[in-house]
Amino acid sequence: MPLDPTKHADWEIAQDAEKSMSTIYEIGERLGLSKEELLPQGHYIGKIDYRAVLERLKDKPNGKYIDVTAITPTPLGEGKSTSSMGLVQGLGKLGKKVSAAVRQPSGGPTMNIKGSAAGGGLAQCIPLTPFSLGFTGDINAIMNAHNLAMVALTSRMQHERNYNDEQLERLSKMKRLDIDPTKVEMGWVIDY
CATH class of the missing domain: 1.20.5 (Single alpha-helices involved in coiled-coils or other helix-helix interfaces)
Incomplete structure (x- = not known):
């Protein structure tokens, strides 16, 4: 049972969720990706070799995407990242194969009140610390x-x-x- 976001801080929720998170290979398998199409950045974070995926899927119909480009955050800070993670979770709950392409958070906001662009509550990116402090190193x-x-x-x-x-x-x-x-x-x- 996940922690209650009305009673626990984001970092506590992330720390609890990290205890049972899937490896990048398990996530890739659920998305129908081969190991060769994954570029792991440790056990839990990775990139996708999009050229290899496009080559494999060149004769298949295009998928659908939702572009979350700009939003005015709520007073509590829910913005693009939280909305993106919430969409992924919601569509996943409906049985859709879904993923999100997210950027590396900027260091300044991570150390400030604004937050790390990792989402919030039950809709956040984990593992939180590697995500917020370096991600893939790009x-x-x-x-x-x-x-x-x-x-x-x-x-x-x-x-x-x-x-x-x-x-x-x-x-x-x-x-x-x-x-x-x-x-x-x-x-x-x-x-x-």
Whole structure:
């Protein structure tokens, strides 16, 4: 019996639900996915190799989808994630094969009163902590790629500032790019 959301905090409900959650392979099997179509990110979180699924289903009719794109949250904070999880649960209860594609929560709201975009009450994503703090790591990979580009750019600008054209050519075969730092619109990023 799930905990009562009117008497228990979201984290307590999630912690209780995590005791009996299915592995990503069990979920994939219920959705009709092969192990090769799953990209596990640990035991309970994963991605779907959509190209493999599309290839397998290319001769089948398209499925249906519901797009939850924008909503004004209630005063208690039920918004897109809670609505999405509630829809998945409700359609699942009706016997439909259903899943949700959710994004990695942003770090700032997770540590703030707004919450982690993990849903709430009995309609939330579990395992709660891995979901809220990193999920599949996609946002971190994007941040690292972006910041790596910034390292290359600022390093180049520093070399051009420190060396004249002859030294640049002799030391590294570089040609001066003369990047104007006041025109660089790209900045360092962190997801908070």
